[in-house]
Amino acid sequence: MNLKEIAWAFDKLSNIYDLVSYSMSFGVTIYWRKQLIRHSLNVYNIIKSQNTEKKVYILDLCSGTGDIAINLAKRIDKNDIILALDVSVGMLRKLIEKYKKLGYNNIIPIVADISKLPLKNDSISLATMSFGARSLYEGEKNFEVYLKEILRTCKYYVNLETSQPYNPVIKFLYYLYLYFIIIILGSLFFRHYNREYFKTIMKFPDAKTLKEILLSIGFKEVEYYKLMFGMACVHISKK
Numbered sequence: 001m002n003l004k005e006i007a008w009a010f011d012k013l014s015n016i017y018d019l020v021s022y023s024m025s026f027g028v029t030i031y032w033r034k035q036l037i038r039h040s041l042n043v044y045n046i047i048k049s050q051n052t053e054k055k056v057y058i059l060d061l062c063s064g065t066g067d068i069a070i071n072l073a074k075r076i077d078k079n080d081i082i083l084a085l086d087v088s089v090g091m092l093r094k095l096i097e098k099y100k101k102l103g104y105n106n107i108i109p110i111v112a113d114i115s116k117l118p119l120k121n122d123s124i125s126l127a128t129m130s131f132g133a134r135s136l137y138e139g140e141k142n143f144e145v146y147l148k149e150i151l152r153t154c155k156y157y158v159n160l161e162t163s164q165p166y167n168p169v170i171k172f173l174y175y176l177y178l179y180f181i182i183i184i185l186g187s188l189f190f191r192h193y194n195r196e197y198f199k200t201i202m203k204f205p206d207a208k209t210l211k212e213i214l215l216s217i218g219f220k221e222v223e224y225y226k227l228m229f230g231m232a233c234v235h236i237s238k239k
Protein backbone atom coordinates (compact mmCIF):
# COMPACT_ATOMS: atom_id res chain seq x y z
CA MET A 1 0.00 0.00 0.00
CA ASN A 2 1.26 3.50 -0.67
CA LEU A 3 1.26 6.20 2.00
CA LYS A 4 -2.04 7.77 0.90
CA GLU A 5 -3.77 4.38 1.04
CA ILE A 6 -2.33 3.69 4.52
CA ALA A 7 -3.47 7.09 5.82
CA TRP A 8 -6.92 6.57 4.26
CA ALA A 9 -7.27 3.06 5.69
CA PHE A 10 -6.33 4.15 9.21
CA ASP A 11 -8.53 7.27 9.00
CA LYS A 12 -11.47 4.94 8.28
CA LEU A 13 -10.48 2.63 11.11
CA SER A 14 -9.78 5.25 13.72
CA ASN A 15 -13.19 5.15 15.48
CA ILE A 16 -13.07 1.41 16.09
CA TYR A 17 -9.29 0.84 16.14
CA ASP A 18 -8.90 0.49 19.93
CA LEU A 19 -11.90 -1.82 20.30
CA VAL A 20 -10.83 -4.07 17.43
CA SER A 21 -7.17 -4.11 18.42
CA TYR A 22 -7.93 -5.18 22.01
CA SER A 23 -10.74 -7.61 21.26
CA MET A 24 -9.08 -9.44 18.36
CA SER A 25 -6.04 -10.16 20.49
CA PHE A 26 -8.17 -10.94 23.58
CA GLY A 27 -6.30 -8.21 25.42
CA VAL A 28 -2.85 -9.74 24.87
CA THR A 29 -1.64 -6.64 23.00
CA ILE A 30 -2.37 -4.57 26.15
CA TYR A 31 0.17 -6.71 28.02
CA TRP A 32 2.65 -6.46 25.13
CA ARG A 33 2.34 -2.64 25.04
CA LYS A 34 2.95 -2.58 28.82
CA GLN A 35 6.26 -4.37 28.17
CA LEU A 36 7.24 -1.74 25.61
CA ILE A 37 6.40 1.00 28.13
CA ARG A 38 8.39 -0.74 30.88
CA HIS A 39 11.50 -1.05 28.68
CA SER A 40 11.09 2.52 27.38
CA LEU A 41 10.88 3.87 30.93
CA ASN A 42 14.09 2.00 31.83
CA VAL A 43 15.83 3.74 28.91
CA TYR A 44 14.22 7.06 29.85
CA ASN A 45 15.59 6.71 33.40
CA ILE A 46 19.09 6.05 32.01
CA ILE A 47 18.81 9.19 29.87
CA LYS A 48 17.63 11.22 32.88
CA SER A 49 20.37 9.84 35.12
CA GLN A 50 23.04 10.85 32.59
CA ASN A 51 21.64 14.34 33.03
CA THR A 52 23.09 15.55 29.76
CA GLU A 53 19.87 17.03 28.47
CA LYS A 54 17.63 19.60 30.13
CA LYS A 55 14.48 18.54 28.31
CA VAL A 56 14.03 14.99 27.07
CA TYR A 57 12.23 14.61 23.73
CA ILE A 58 10.50 11.28 23.11
CA LEU A 59 9.18 10.43 19.66
CA ASP A 60 6.33 7.91 19.47
CA LEU A 61 6.36 6.70 15.88
CA CYS A 62 3.21 5.32 14.23
CA SER A 63 1.54 6.66 17.35
CA GLY A 64 -2.00 5.90 16.16
CA THR A 65 -4.61 6.50 18.85
CA GLY A 66 -1.80 7.16 21.30
CA ASP A 67 -1.73 4.31 23.83
CA ILE A 68 2.04 4.47 24.09
CA ALA A 69 2.33 8.27 24.02
CA ILE A 70 -0.37 8.69 26.70
CA ASN A 71 0.98 5.97 28.98
CA LEU A 72 4.47 7.45 28.76
CA ALA A 73 3.13 10.96 29.39
CA LYS A 74 1.60 9.71 32.67
CA ARG A 75 4.98 8.54 33.90
CA ILE A 76 7.58 11.04 32.71
CA ASP A 77 8.58 14.47 33.96
CA LYS A 78 5.95 17.00 32.96
CA ASN A 79 8.70 19.20 31.42
CA ASP A 80 9.68 16.50 28.95
CA ILE A 81 7.94 16.35 25.61
CA ILE A 82 6.39 13.50 23.64
CA LEU A 83 6.00 13.94 19.90
CA ALA A 84 3.26 11.61 18.67
CA LEU A 85 3.85 11.06 14.96
CA ASP A 86 1.53 9.37 12.49
CA VAL A 87 0.49 9.71 8.88
CA SER A 88 -3.21 9.33 9.70
CA VAL A 89 -5.00 12.48 10.85
CA GLY A 90 -7.98 10.37 11.97
CA MET A 91 -5.86 8.26 14.33
CA LEU A 92 -4.18 11.36 15.78
CA ARG A 93 -7.58 12.99 16.31
CA LYS A 94 -8.48 10.07 18.59
CA LEU A 95 -5.19 10.53 20.44
CA ILE A 96 -5.98 14.23 20.98
CA GLU A 97 -9.49 13.41 22.29
CA LYS A 98 -8.01 10.94 24.78
CA TYR A 99 -5.19 13.04 26.14
CA LYS A 100 -7.28 16.21 26.43
CA LYS A 101 -9.71 14.28 28.67
CA LEU A 102 -6.76 13.32 30.87
CA GLY A 103 -5.47 16.89 30.95
CA TYR A 104 -1.95 16.33 29.58
CA ASN A 105 -0.22 19.09 27.71
CA ASN A 106 3.17 17.57 26.98
CA ILE A 107 2.11 15.54 23.93
CA ILE A 108 2.50 17.17 20.52
CA PRO A 109 0.82 15.37 17.60
CA ILE A 110 2.66 15.53 14.26
CA VAL A 111 1.28 14.38 10.91
CA ALA A 112 4.28 13.07 8.96
CA ASP A 113 5.78 10.11 7.15
CA ILE A 114 8.57 8.23 8.94
CA SER A 115 10.68 8.13 5.79
CA LYS A 116 10.97 11.95 5.97
CA LEU A 117 11.03 12.90 9.64
CA PRO A 118 10.75 16.69 10.05
CA LEU A 119 13.45 16.60 12.75
CA LYS A 120 17.11 17.51 13.12
CA ASN A 121 19.86 14.90 13.52
CA ASP A 122 20.04 13.52 17.08
CA SER A 123 17.22 15.78 18.27
CA ILE A 124 15.33 12.92 19.93
CA SER A 125 16.53 11.06 23.04
CA LEU A 126 14.20 8.11 22.71
CA ALA A 127 11.96 6.81 19.93
CA THR A 128 9.23 4.25 20.57
CA MET A 129 7.10 2.35 18.09
CA SER A 130 4.41 -0.25 18.70
CA PHE A 131 2.90 -2.31 15.90
CA GLY A 132 4.05 0.19 13.28
CA ALA A 133 7.09 -1.59 11.89
CA ARG A 134 5.18 -4.20 9.99
CA SER A 135 3.12 -1.52 8.19
CA LEU A 136 6.47 -0.23 6.95
CA TYR A 137 7.94 -3.60 6.02
CA GLU A 138 7.89 -4.38 2.32
CA GLY A 139 11.17 -6.21 2.17
CA GLU A 140 14.47 -5.38 3.84
CA LYS A 141 15.76 -2.67 1.49
CA ASN A 142 12.60 -0.60 1.73
CA PHE A 143 12.39 -1.09 5.52
CA GLU A 144 15.95 0.20 5.94
CA VAL A 145 14.90 3.63 4.60
CA TYR A 146 12.64 4.07 7.66
CA LEU A 147 15.17 2.67 10.09
CA LYS A 148 17.90 4.99 8.79
CA GLU A 149 15.63 7.97 9.38
CA ILE A 150 15.08 6.79 12.98
CA LEU A 151 18.84 6.31 13.38
CA ARG A 152 19.52 9.82 12.01
CA THR A 153 17.23 11.56 14.50
CA CYS A 154 17.13 9.36 17.62
CA LYS A 155 19.63 8.08 20.20
CA TYR A 156 17.61 5.12 21.49
CA TYR A 157 14.86 3.24 19.68
CA VAL A 158 12.49 0.82 21.45
CA ASN A 159 10.32 -1.20 19.09
CA LEU A 160 7.44 -3.59 19.79
CA GLU A 161 6.27 -5.78 16.97
CA THR A 162 4.79 -9.17 16.31
CA SER A 163 7.48 -11.74 15.59
CA GLN A 164 7.99 -15.36 14.62
CA PRO A 165 7.94 -18.06 17.33
CA TYR A 166 10.86 -20.50 16.91
CA ASN A 167 9.01 -23.51 18.35
CA PRO A 168 7.29 -25.17 15.34
CA VAL A 169 4.19 -26.26 17.32
CA ILE A 170 3.63 -22.79 18.76
CA LYS A 171 4.32 -21.26 15.35
CA PHE A 172 1.73 -23.55 13.75
CA LEU A 173 -0.92 -22.69 16.38
CA TYR A 174 -0.10 -18.99 16.12
CA TYR A 175 -0.47 -19.03 12.32
CA LEU A 176 -3.70 -20.99 12.61
CA TYR A 177 -5.01 -18.31 14.95
CA LEU A 178 -3.87 -15.57 12.58
CA TYR A 179 -5.52 -17.19 9.57
CA PHE A 180 -8.84 -18.12 11.11
CA ILE A 181 -9.38 -15.37 13.65
CA ILE A 182 -7.49 -12.33 12.52
CA ILE A 183 -7.85 -12.64 8.77
CA ILE A 184 -11.53 -13.63 8.84
CA LEU A 185 -12.65 -11.32 11.67
CA GLY A 186 -10.33 -8.58 10.43
CA SER A 187 -11.92 -8.61 7.00
CA LEU A 188 -15.36 -8.35 8.61
CA PHE A 189 -14.44 -5.48 10.94
CA PHE A 190 -12.23 -3.61 8.53
CA ARG A 191 -14.55 -3.45 5.55
CA HIS A 192 -12.42 -0.79 3.86
CA TYR A 193 -9.24 -2.52 4.70
CA ASN A 194 -7.07 -4.86 2.71
CA ARG A 195 -6.53 -8.27 4.30
CA GLU A 196 -2.96 -8.12 2.96
CA TYR A 197 -2.18 -6.03 6.02
CA PHE A 198 -2.66 -9.06 8.27
CA LYS A 199 -0.36 -11.14 6.15
CA THR A 200 2.37 -8.63 7.02
CA ILE A 201 2.46 -10.29 10.46
CA MET A 202 3.65 -13.48 8.80
CA LYS A 203 6.17 -11.74 6.56
CA PHE A 204 7.81 -9.70 9.33
CA PRO A 205 11.37 -10.82 10.29
CA ASP A 206 11.99 -12.96 13.37
CA ALA A 207 13.65 -11.43 16.44
CA LYS A 208 17.23 -12.38 15.54
CA THR A 209 16.93 -11.21 11.92
CA LEU A 210 15.47 -7.86 13.03
CA LYS A 211 18.40 -7.42 15.43
CA GLU A 212 20.82 -8.07 12.53
CA ILE A 213 19.00 -5.53 10.32
CA LEU A 214 19.16 -2.89 13.09
CA LEU A 215 22.89 -3.49 13.61
CA SER A 216 23.59 -3.49 9.87
CA ILE A 217 22.05 -0.04 9.37
CA GLY A 218 24.24 1.43 12.13
CA PHE A 219 22.82 0.93 15.62
CA LYS A 220 25.73 0.05 17.93
CA GLU A 221 23.90 -2.12 20.47
CA VAL A 222 20.66 -4.04 20.07
CA GLU A 223 19.03 -6.31 22.63
CA TYR A 224 15.67 -7.98 22.43
CA TYR A 225 13.08 -9.54 24.73
CA LYS A 226 10.70 -12.11 23.31
CA LEU A 227 7.10 -12.07 24.49
CA MET A 228 4.83 -15.12 24.67
CA PHE A 229 7.22 -17.65 23.09
CA GLY A 230 8.33 -15.14 20.48
CA MET A 231 4.89 -14.19 19.16
CA ALA A 232 5.98 -10.59 19.74
CA CYS A 233 9.28 -8.98 20.60
CA VAL A 234 10.65 -5.75 22.08
CA HIS A 235 13.95 -4.59 20.53
CA ILE A 236 16.01 -1.92 22.28
CA SER A 237 18.54 -0.25 20.00
CA LYS A 238 21.21 2.25 20.97
CA LYS A 239 23.05 4.48 18.51
Ligand SMILES: C[S@@+](CC[C@H](N)C(=O)[O-])C[C@H]1O[C@@H](n2cnc3c(N)ncnc32)[C@H](O)[C@@H]1O
Binding pocket: 003, 006, 007, 010, 021, 033, 061, 062, 063, 064, 065, 066, 067, 068, 085, 086, 087, 088, 091, 112, 113, 114, 115, 129, 130, 131, 132, 135, 136
Ligand atom coordinates in the same frame (compact mmCIF):
# COMPACT_ATOMS: atom_id res chain seq x y z
C1 LIG B 1 -1.23 -0.77 13.63
S1 LIG B 1 -1.23 0.97 13.92
C2 LIG B 1 -0.35 1.08 15.44
C3 LIG B 1 -0.85 2.20 16.31
C4 LIG B 1 -0.32 2.23 17.73
N1 LIG B 1 1.11 2.46 17.79
C5 LIG B 1 -0.68 0.98 18.51
O1 LIG B 1 0.14 0.45 19.26
O2 LIG B 1 -1.84 0.56 18.40
C6 LIG B 1 -0.02 1.52 12.73
C7 LIG B 1 0.02 3.03 12.60
O3 LIG B 1 1.13 3.38 11.76
C8 LIG B 1 0.79 4.50 10.96
N2 LIG B 1 1.70 4.53 9.79
C9 LIG B 1 1.85 3.58 8.84
N3 LIG B 1 2.79 3.94 7.96
C10 LIG B 1 3.30 5.14 8.38
C11 LIG B 1 4.31 6.01 7.91
N4 LIG B 1 5.01 5.73 6.81
N5 LIG B 1 4.58 7.15 8.60
C12 LIG B 1 3.87 7.44 9.72
N6 LIG B 1 2.88 6.65 10.22
C13 LIG B 1 2.59 5.51 9.57
C14 LIG B 1 -0.67 4.24 10.61
O4 LIG B 1 -1.35 5.42 10.23
C15 LIG B 1 -1.21 3.64 11.95
O5 LIG B 1 -1.76 4.64 12.79
